[in-house]
Each structure stands twice: as structure tokens, then as C-alpha cells.
Amino acid sequence: MFREFNVTLVLALVVVAGLISAPAFAQTPEEALASIQSDAAKANSGFKGFSAARGESFFKTKHGNEWSCASCHTENPATPGKHAKTGKVIQPFAPSANVERFTDPAKVAKWFKRNCNDVLDRVCTPQEKGDVLTYLLTVKK
Amino acid sequence: MSKCYKNFPRRLVSALLVMGVAMSGAQAGDRAEKYSGENRGKPVQPAQVNAKFQQECSTCHIAYAPGLLPAASWRKVMGGLNKHFGSDASLTVQENKEITAFLVNNASNRWSASTAPLRITEAAWFKRKHDSHEIPPTVWKNPKVKSPANCAACHQQADRGDFSERHIKIPK
Numbered sequence: 515m516f517r518e519f520n521v522t523l524v525l526a527l528v529v530v531a532g533l534i535s536a537p538a539f540a541q542t543p544e545e546a547l548a549s550i551q552s553d554a555a556k557a558n559s560g561f562k563g564f565s566a567a568r569g570e571s572f573f574k575t576k577h578g579n580e581w582s583c584a585s586c587h588t589e590n591p592a593t594p595g596k597h598a599k600t601g602k603v604i605q606p607f608a609p610s611a612n613v614e615r616f617t618d619p620a621k622v623a624k625w626f627k628r629n630c631n632d633v634l635d636r637v638c639t640p641q642e643k644g645d646v647l648t649y650l651l652t653v654k655k
Numbered sequence: 656m657s658k659c660y661k662n663f664p665r666r667l668v669s670a671l672l673v674m675g676v677a678m679s680g681a682q683a684g685d686r687a688e689k690y691s692g693e694n695r696g697k698p699v700q701p702a703q704v705n706a707k708f709q710q711e712c713s714t715c716h717i718a719y720a721p722g723l724l725p726a727a728s729w730r731k732v733m734g735g736l737n738k739h740f741g742s743d744a745s746l747t748v749q750e751n752k753e754i755t756a757f758l759v760n761n762a763s764n765r766w767s768a769s770t771a772p773l774r775i776t777e778a779a780w781f782k783r784k785h786d787s788h789e790i791p792p793t794v795w796k797n798p799k800v801k802s803p804a805n806c807a808a809c810h811q812q813a814d815r816g817d818f819s820e821r822h823i824k825i826p827k
Binding site: 597599600601602624627628629631632 | 714737740744802805
């Protein structure tokens with residue numbers, strides 16, 4: 515009986531702790547980059563860091579399909595974009611112009627998966643994601 | 656522009672429809688069904704909105720009201736999100752389940768046909784309401800319209816499911 519009570523109490527504490535720490539899952543764009551960087555180092559032992567120039571060119575180039583990243587997020591990611599198919603406005607992509615960008619890890623993962631699939635027919639590598647984010651962090655408002 | 660003239664094609668279509676249904680016999684029942692049964696329900700967003708639906712289905716286009724398609728259509732749409740009209744719109748299993756339930760529960764209640772189009776814009780009611788009597792063909796070529804699926808190009812309150820004539824403005 516006493517033991518059972520203890521288990522319940524511990525479980526309740528775990529749940530409460532989980533609720534309290536939930537907002538801590540939010541991240542800064544720099545933390546997002548750090549986490550991509552650790553993925554990149556794991557995926558490739560010869561990893562040599564990210565490059566804004568490479569990220570910019572990746573972002574603005576088509577990769578065999580109809581769209582580049584810039585087709586929807588625009589050539590100047592500090593300005594609002596537009597969905598290439600539907601025309602719906604997309605808020606600016608650069609963190610300097612949109613404080614919500616790259617702060618929700620689940621959202622970042624969801625859209626990298628979707629959009630890389632549309633643009634490249636595959637997932638983006640950690641190198642590609644890190645290059646793009648490094649580029650975006652250099653874009654001034 | 657006399658009302659009478661404008662209505663004539665409608666009357667003709669209705670008459671033909673009635674005749675068609677009558678001729679197709681017993682199984683069609685004794686009442687001529689509107690749009691051969693491909694009729695929308697309420698276009699307004701249900702009072703009980705679903706936050707996941709609002710969030711996930713309004714990023715690339717407006718959140719289309721569930722009443723615009725039958726339940727079978729929504730099941731199909733939600734079953735193929737990884738290849739969604741040329742885009743990857745995939746969700747987690749949990750998100751997909753929750754949104755599918757919301758759409759199916761609020762689907763068109765006037766759809767009696769066995770058809771289940773993937774597009775709202777393919778339904779008979781839609782085609783009839785947006786045919787060349789209502790909208791000149793040149794309008795669809797306007798880059799501001801882009802696609803019939805771009806409801807908000809003409810219906811200024813489309814995201815709220817308000818398609819009343821008061822809020823229609825065809826772009827020039």
C-alpha cells in the first residue's frame with residue numbers, strides 16, 4: 515500500500531516536472547545550429563564546419579526539381595515569401611526578421627523533411643541544413 | 656442583364672438533370688438530387704474548431720472548411736499527405752489521427768453520391784457555382800487567381816468559411 519502510494523507520487527512528480535520543463539524545449543536559432551552541427555560531426559568524421567556562402571548557393575539553386583528554397587522563401591529571406599504553388603504569404607525566413615524562426619525543434623524538423631523532399635526528392639544532410647542556417651543567420655534585416 | 660436570361664441556363668441544366676435522374680430509374684430515388692449528390696455541407700468552420708487542424712492545414716493555403724467535402728474524401732486526402740498535390744505535407748501519426756477525426760466528423764452532410772474527389776474544386780456543386788455563366792474564363796488566367804483552389808483570391812473571408820456574395824471581389 516505504502517509502496518504503491520510512493521510509485522504514484524513519483525509518477526506524479528515526473529509528470530509535473532515534465533510540464534514545467536516543457537517550455538525549455540524551445541531553442542534559439544544558435545542552439546538549433548549547434549544541434550545540427552553535432553549531427554553533422556556524427557554523420558561525417560571529416561566534417562569541417564559550415565559555410566554561409568555554400569548555404570546561400572544551396573538555398574538559391576534548383577536541385578533537379580521545379581523549386582529552389584528561394585522559390586517560396588524568396589531571394590531575400592529577410593522579406594516575406596510566397597508559396598510558389600498557392601500564392602499564400604510566408605513570413606520572412608531569416609531569424610533577424612522573424613523571431614519565431616528555428617525556435618521550435620519539432621517545427622524545424624517537420625519542414626526540413628517536407629521541403630527538402632519537394633526540392634531534392636530526399637532529406638537534406640546535416641551539412642546542407644547547417645550551411646543554410648549559417649547563411650540565414652548572416653542575413654540582416 | 657435581365658434576371659430571366661441569367662437564370663435560363665440554370666433552368667435548362669436543372670431540367671436536364673431532372674430528366675437524367677428520372678431516366679436513370681429506380682435506384683436514383685424519386686427526388687432529383689442537387690448536383691447529382693455531390694453537394695457541399697456548411698462551408699463555415701465548425702463552432703468547435705480543432706487547433707491542430709487550424710495550425711497544420713493553413714500553412715500552405717487557407718484551412719478549407721471540412722463541410723466542403725464528404726468524409727470519404729477527407730480520408731483519402733489524409734491518407735496521402737506525403738504526396739499532397741505535388742507537395743510533401745506529411746504529419747506525425749498522432750497529428751494525422753486527430754485531424755482526420757475532426758474532418759470526418761464535420762464533413763458534408765448533404766453529399767449522397769458515392770464519389771470522393773480529392774479536390775473541392777472537382778465537385779459538381781463547385782463546378783456549377785463557378786462555371787462560365789458566373790465567372791468569365793479570362794478570370795482564371797489572372798495571375799492573382801492562379802488556381803481555382805485559391806478561394807481567397809475572390810472570397811475575401813474564405814478562411815472563415817464565409818462565401819456569401821457580399822464578400823466576393825473578383826481581382827482585376
